[in-house]
Each structure stands twice: as C-alpha cells, then as structure tokens.
Amino acid sequence: MERPRILVAGGGFAGVECARRLERRLAPAEAEIALVTPYSYQLYLPLLPHVAAGVLTPQSVAVSLRRTLRRTNILPGGAIGIDSEAKTCVIRTISDEIVAKRYDYLVLAPGSITRTFDIPGLNEYARGMKTLAEAAYIRDHVIAQLDLASATQDRAERESRLQFVVVGGGYAGTETAACLQRLTTAACKRYPRLDPRLIRWHLIDIAPRLMPELGEKLGRTALEILKRRGVEVSLGVSVAEVGADTVKFTDGRLLPSRTLIWTAGVAASPLVGTLGAETVKGRLAVTAEMRVPHCDGVFALGDAAAVPDLTKGDGAVCPPTAQHGQRQGRTVADNVIAMLRNQPLKPYHHHDLGLVVDLGGTDAVSRPLGVELHGLSAQAVARGYHLMALRTNVAKARVAANWALNAVAGDDFVRTGFQARNPAALRDFEFTDSYLTRDQVMEHTRSLLAKG
Structure with missing residues (x-):
C-alpha cells in the first residue's frame, strides 16, 4: 500500500x-x-x-x-x-x-x-538584507566603497561613497546599521587617506519610534547607543526617490550616497x-x-x-x-x-518569550520574559539565545568560534569580488x-x- x-x-x-x-x-x-x-x-x-x-x-x-x-x-x-x-x-x-x-x-x-513600494529608483538601486547572498554582497559593496573613496581624487565622489543609508527601524534595519557602522569605523583605521569624519551612516524610518516592540525605554536606549556611535537616525521620514549616487528623503533632503539598504518590512x-x-x-x-x-x-x-x-x-x-x-x-x-x-x-x-537586539560589540538591548536589559547582560542573553536557537552542534560551534575570533583578531576587510561586474538590484536575489x-x-x- x-x-x-x-x-x-x-x-x-x-x-x-x-x-x-x-x-x-x-x-x-x-x-x-x-x-x-x-x-x-x-x-x-x-x-x-x-x-x-x-x-x-x-x-x-x-x-x-x-x-x-x-x-x-x-x-x-x-x-x-x-x-x-x-x-x-x-x-x-x-x-x-x-x-x-x-x-x-x-x-x-x-x-x-x-516588501517594497512604488518609489522611483528603489528596485534598481536599493539592496536588501533577506538572503545569505545579499549579506555577502552588501559586505563586498561596503568595503568596495571604502576602497574607491580612498582611491579617488574627486571630492564629490568620495562623499557619495562614504554616505550609507539604511531604511527600516525594525530589528533587521537597526542591527544592520549598527553592525555595518562598526565595520566601517574599524576599517577606516586601515585607510590612511580617508577622514573618518566623512563616513556617515543614516537610519531612517517612517514610524515615530525605533523598534516600538521593545517598549519606550529600551527603544530609547537603542536610539541613544546608535547616536553615540554617530549614526544619524531620522524618524517620521522615508525615501522619496533613489538614484545611482543620490537618495532623496520625503522631508526634502537630498543625500549624496551610493548605498541604500532596504529593510522596511516583509x-x-x-x-x-x-x-x-x-x-x-x-x-x-x-x-x-x-x-x-x-x-x-x-x-x-x-x-x-x-x-x-x-x-x-x-x-x-x-x-x-x-x-x-x-x-x-x-x-x-x-x-x-x-x-x-x-x-x-x-x-x-x-x-x-521576549526580544533580543544585538547591536554589535558589547552593545545590545534585550527583554527576556519581560525583563529589560541593556549592555553586556543584554548581549549575553542575545548571543545565548542565538546559540540555543541554532539547530546543530556544528553550527553552534562555528558561530561561537567566529564570535571569539572576531573579538580577539578583528577583521581583515577583504572583499571577494562577489558580482563585482554585475551590480545587483533589490529583486535579483x-x-x-x-x-x-x-x-x-x-x-x-x-x-x-x-x-x-
């Protein structure tokens, strides 16, 4: 049978x-x-x-x-x-x-x-953070912007390559902006021709609060952490138009930028x-x-x-x-x-059971079982939760080893050349x-x- x-x-x-x-x-x-x-x-x-x-x-x-x-x-x-x-x-x-x-x-x-909207240029010039290939591509792209900004003699080009925009104030957008800002801050030490003050990260969201699911207190703590690092957070604002080297916001600002990472929902x-x-x-x-x-x-x-x-x-x-x-x-x-x-x-x-937001390094905010945490204790909860959620011991070991190695040795800021000759749009992945x-x-x- x-x-x-x-x-x-x-x-x-x-x-x-x-x-x-x-x-x-x-x-x-x-x-x-x-x-x-x-x-x-x-x-x-x-x-x-x-x-x-x-x-x-x-x-x-x-x-x-x-x-x-x-x-x-x-x-x-x-x-x-x-x-x-x-x-x-x-x-x-x-x-x-x-x-x-x-x-x-x-x-x-x-x-x-x-999830996307009918915004001119969005599908052509934005990148997502939904697949493994997209994450690898964005890393290559961000490091490439540092390489090209360091090599160019054109001030306007350098400025546009060193301005990065993340759209979406939820978990994905906030963690992406936080982690990549740490990447460019650490990488800048290896680029003697770049002025660290020119590297700017912008996190924007149409909502009036950052990560409202966290509650007002923890949301405010996360916002303060980002601002302390130099991330410019704009709430109640969205994208009006995206170009090859510019991003126009709904409040009228026109930002020179060649990087827009779109995480505004699914x-x-x-x-x-x-x-x-x-x-x-x-x-x-x-x-x-x-x-x-x-x-x-x-x-x-x-x-x-x-x-x-x-x-x-x-x-x-x-x-x-x-x-x-x-x-x-x-x-x-x-x-x-x-x-x-x-x-x-x-x-x-x-x-x-609660929420965890890993902002990289020793920064995190968490709310396990309704208990509000931030700093090292929140980071321990966040990473402990992720290790617990991974389904194989091999995966747990790899992630834990990667975290430990990065904490001790840092990053070499190597790009693989992934799709270097074929810039990828939002829908390509x-x-x-x-x-x-x-x-x-x-x-x-x-x-x-x-x-x-």
Missing part, C-alpha cells in the same frame, strides 16, 4: 522544524516526507547583519539540512504554484525545469520576501497568491490549527500565514518571527500526524518573477500530470 505523501514547501524556521518533528514522530512506514527548498541549508536569518559585518562567515549561519534531516527527501527547487484541487505542487528545479509533485498533505512555509511569499485562498494583509487566512479553509490537507504557517494569536485575542495574528515560526512548525507537524491517525487537532498557542499566476498553475498542473 502506498504511503501518504507529506510535502513541506519552504526550508526556513517553520518548514524545517515541521519536517524534523515529522521525522521523529512518524515511523518510516507511516508516511513519505519531502521538503522543497532552493538551498540545502536553513538560513539563520537573525544573524545576517553579523555576516554582512564580517563577524560571522556565511557558512556559520547556513545550517545544513542534510545534517538535520535524515530521511526527508530534499527536493532542490522552489515551489511556484499550488493546485489544491488536484493536490499538486508545481516546482521549478534549480536546473530551471518545471515539474509537478503530488501530495496528500501540504505544509506551506514559503516565508516572505522584501511581505508573504508570492506562492500564497497561487492557491486562490482567502488572505489577511497578504498572508493566508488559517484556522487556529493552521489549516487553510476549503483546501483539503493544506496547512500554512510562518511568515506566509496569518495565524491567530490566541494569547491576545481580538483578531490578533502572530508576528512573523523565528520564535513563532519554529513553534508553529512543531504544532503543524503534530496536527498532520493527528490527521493521519484520525485524532483531534490542537490549536497553536504560544506566549512570546529573491527571484520573485519565478512564480506562476493562478491560471498558469492550472495549465501547468494539467499538462504535467497528463505526461505522467
């Missing part, structure tokens, strides 16, 4: 945690488990700013799925369409072939993409639009058990789903964080197993043009299944 087929779409926190739990709690004879993901690693996204700053190597935040998952069939590619009636997932493989994969149970955990993966199901602000509407209504055997979780937050009520949904993603993955795995065994499903219910429309999904499903 053929085993039921469980397909997990997405190799992030939610998808990998779900597949791990399915492996542990299902006997091999009970189901066939497959995971579709473009890369054979789980990216530990919260530490990307450390990769961009050279504190961590890219490999240290890429947790091998083949170490983590022992009997899950890893399909190298991306899910680009879902036909829930035919119970089929359309996949674009890494060799660009389009194939159809049948399933009995589908777990949708495709994550999110960088949007659910375009995959959710191919399902034809109800959405809430772009995320799939799901029940408390994370089932997608009217789609037999389909679950959705993580950044792509509006999972009800039962701890708050009043229609609140869980924020798109790693903490929720991992725990939702476990709950969905248990619910898939319950469906297989004709048992009742359980709703997702989790109290947030996320492949958002790969997804199908709803009609294309139906067309591909029928034709692929007809071929057998």
